[in-house]
Amino acid sequence: MKIAFLPFLSPLLLLPSLAAQSTSFHNAPASAKAVKNPYSGKPQAIPAxxxxxxxxxxxCHGSAGEGVGETPPLASGPAQQASDGEVFWYITRGDAANGMPSWAALPKQERWKVVAYVKSLGVSQGSSTKSGAAASVASTTASSAPPPKPPFTDYRSEKPGTDHHITVRDLPAPFASGSATAPPKIVARPENAWPVAPPEFKVDLFASGLTNPRLMRRAPNGDIFLxxxxxxxxxxLRGITKDGKPEQIQLFASGLNIPFGIAFYPPGDNPQWIYVANMDSVVRFPYHNGDLTRRGSPEHLLDLPSGGxxxxxxxxxxPDGKKMYVSVGSEQNVDDTPAETNRADILELNPDGSxxxxxxxxxxxxxxxxxxxTTGELWCSTNERDGLGDDLVPDYITHVQEGGFYGWPWWYMGGHPDPRMEGKHPELKDKVITPxxxxxxHNASLQxxxxxxxxxxxEYQGDIFAAEHGSWNRSPRAGYEVVRVPLHQTGHATGEYEDFLTGFVVDQNSVWGxxxxxxxxSDGSLLVSDDGSGSIWRISYKGK
Incomplete structure (x- = not known):
């Protein structure tokens, strides 16, 4: 059975992300890099x-180039580092595998003006923390709006140690509210802003100046792969100095295609390979404990559904090393076409990709x-569908049953039908597993x-920590935190979770992390990557 997903706006109608895949910007030719923008230095081109x-x-890219959902930002990173000519070339050419359509049909002058505007975003984002303060003042009215009806919450009630417990009985009817498009404005961290953990913990800035830092995994020797x-x-990132910083930061591999997942094989203290899950493939590098750079070119193991x-x-x-598991999200928000084959699934393979x-x-x-x-079970952190209202459908964390069906796209959470797929697959209703x-x-639960x-x-032993990237499609902003799921030293959840690390939101319109x-x-502290500020935060226990 196959299911599909996609945000409710087709990427063929939008301008998706500009992600670096090689030493040039999306393999743009040298001739593109040399082309000059005829509107460079002409401020009147920016509003146009x-x-x-x-x-x-x-x-896709947000009102200020901050990126929506999994679309990387334009206001920072590779799009700002590329030349105007390379960005123009990519807008014109497109890249269907990355979900980026060709915009060659736009008049040439308009494409160049878009480039001028995109480049201006990098200048404005680099301004001081005044932008954060201004945003805070500008959205006072929005921030004082009535809070959601419990047990649903927003950023204003996210405080370390606060417990939450949502059940299927709490779910509203579809379309009980509208569905917002409210991507956050990413601003510089205000001078008085800092992540907030429970009082017995200390939060330090571990590393900064990173480009779109996402998933992290610790190698057996203690190195953090990012x-x-x-x-x-x-x-x-190797070691921790007495000042709480990495002793060394080293580039291990480059030229990958939207890498995210990282794993060491075989499991245990002496891995021989490091696996990387790109958007469109799984590759591996020979690896020995302590390697700081890759040993040769990546070995391609299998293709994955790409784009979307x-x-x-x-x-x-x-744990026994016999099987590899790869998670692949849907292409569309709600869809069941053949394009969703091997998507919205967790795939199982042999370690060689067969x-x-x-x-x-x-x-x-x-x-x-x-x-x-504790239990040996596979668990996942999941982003559910959009377009049914502010409070539907909740994201979730759950153990994953072999052969289990979790509802998408026809059903959700305990056999609730998605009205957009009305009448399809009634035989599956009673098979839907409640997480x-x-x-x-719309918390956007990630690693x-x-x-x-x-x-x-x-009491923290065996518990789950999960990063909540934050909503872009909910009118009361939620997420932008790390949550803790207590497993009670049994390995089993009982439905509740609590806020653990908060403080990344400036106001209803703006966030800094x-x-x-x-x-x-390696010392047992918790590291949290933050692609809003390009940082990694370190949370350590200081005692009560």
């Missing part, structure tokens, strides 16, 4: 370009996967990890 951008690009997704890089708005693929191995089968289906976008060290932990709707170290108090990845450092 903004108007074209608003008609063609804003739904995917800089839009840049196509894997970096290593869900492009993050995670990869993990069963023997593909669907392990579990109907999981719209299982961004993060991990094995529970273990229901999160706030998850099980805490297995000793620095945190004993967006958590993506979670991993534990």
């Amino acid at each position: 370009g903004k108007q074209v951008y608003g008609n063609t690009c804003i739904k 995917a800089e997704t839009s840049a196509g890089n894997i970096k290593i 708005h869900h492009r993050s693929r995670d990869v993990q191995f069963s 023997g593909l089968r669907v392990f579990a289906s109907g999981i719209r976008n299982p961004v993060g996967i991990a094995f529970n060290p 273990d932990v229901i999160l706030q709707p 998850m990890t099980f805490y297995e170290d000793k620095q945190f108090p004993a 967006r958590p993506v990845g979670v991993a534990t450092a």
